[in-house]
Amino acid sequence: MNKEGYKSGFVSIVGRPNVGKSTFLNRVIGQKIAIMSDKPQTTRNKIQGVYTTDDAQIIFIDTPGMHKPKHKLGDFMMKVALNALREVDLILFMINAEEGFGRGDAFIIEQLKAVNTPVFLVINKIDKVHPDDLLPLIDQYKDLYPFAEIIPISALQGNNIETLVEQIKKYLPEGPQYYPPDQITDHPERFIIAELIREKALHLTREEVPHSIAVVVETIERREDSDTVYVGAVIIVERDSQKGIIIGKQGRMLKEIGQRARMDIEALLGSKVFLELWVKVQKDWRNRLAQLRDFGFRE
Ligand code: GDP
Ligand code: MG
Ligand code: K
Incomplete structure (x- = not known):
């Protein structure tokens, strides 16, 4: 429109x-x-x-x-x-x-x-x-x-x-209706959390995995019965070999990524965080990101 x-x-x-x-x-x-x-x-x-x-x-x-x-x-x-x-x-x-x-x-x-x-x-x-x-x-x-x-x-x-x-x-320019009228919001902290995890993964693997890895934060949930925020995120890589590097021997690398990211996320949100990370191989994810951007997002 x-x-x-x-x-x-x-x-x-x-x-x-x-x-x-x-x-x-x-x-x-x-x-x-x-x-x-x-x-x-x-x-x-x-x-x-x-x-x-x-x-x-x-x-x-x-x-x-x-x-x-x-x-x-x-x-x-x-x-x-x-x-x-x-x-x-x-x-x-x-x-x-x-x-x-x-x-x-x-x-x-x-x-x-x-x-x-x-x-x-x-x-x-x-x-x-x-x-x-x-x-x-x-x-x-x-x-x-x-x-x-x-x-x-x-x-x-x-x-x-x-x-x-x-x-x-x-103060707004003339432009299209980017979003359907019923679209209200996304979680405000989602992107920065994804970037914090990505940053740790790149840093700790000494950039053995390419910068093109993506992190998608799927869940951010404040639990009613505690002051802990549950965060669930997927690290998306393009090859099995990259998945191996991210997970590390006996899962040690993924654990380290998670611990460091969790500390930063806690500082960002100002509350205790339980962080759960997965690694997924998805060969064509980059194309799909491009599609999402076409939907009206600007970078
Ligand atoms: P944020 O941290 O900037 O998002 O602030 P919040 O929207 O969470 O508001 C912080 C507190 O200020 C809440 O207790 C609000 O109810 C209160 N508050 C926000 N706007 C007003 C206002 O216009 N008048 C009064 N009296 N309180 C407000
Ligand atoms: Mg607020
Ligand atoms: K904010």
Whole structure:
């Protein structure tokens, strides 16, 4: 579908933890964001939610690495984050109206300065502050970065959300409806977890397996009865010999890959992780990835 005048594009929401990013997304998408289970995400742009109307489609993209990592995940995370910011049409930088400028913000603004993408300052939780307190806050942030728009909202109460959505549409290019209207979301952390596993596999095998190996995260599940997140992932190789290298003698290599990846995933998610890894030989997987990209993903 490619209607005349139809607008569509990719929007990244960044901001410190707890500023209200998820609440905002749930509010905009209009229902609790569900995890799509069986569609492997193979792109650097992980979809958090898709908002579709008759005149526009906004695809909200997660940007991993935009909060300061708990321990050093290295340049790799930064690169992923910056690339994601470059590729989107618009960035929403969300702050909490109750809190002043903090170190987490400095880290984010540093990254915003490295890209040319327009940025909105979204001041959330205005229900918690007196209107008089907003102006000084706006002044403070205005000096830090040339925001394209500054929009106060309450994601929780739904104040000014429509205004924000209308402003977002103005910044989107004309484009197709990339996704069917019923497609809501993918798990936000899926891609970065896959990349962390892939990185460990490449590193520990001293790159004896080609960079073309893929990792597909099939399950991310927070267990109700514990604070452990279960992650199940498949490492896809093209040849039996590569499978042997990844698994290693008595499974030792796979175990080591799993242990190291698990530590990074725990730092990323901020919770205990149970990681289960499989290795699968699939000769033509690269072609299939290309097909997925054709579906509208951009890398
Ligand atoms: P995230 O970490 O940025 O995704 O933040 P969340 O969406 O998980 O929100 C963190 C907390 O802030 C939750 O308890 C939300 O209910 C609360 N919250 C989010 N938006 C608002 C808002 O507009 N007003 C108020 N009062 N609380 C909010
Ligand atoms: Mg969140
Ligand atoms: K996030």
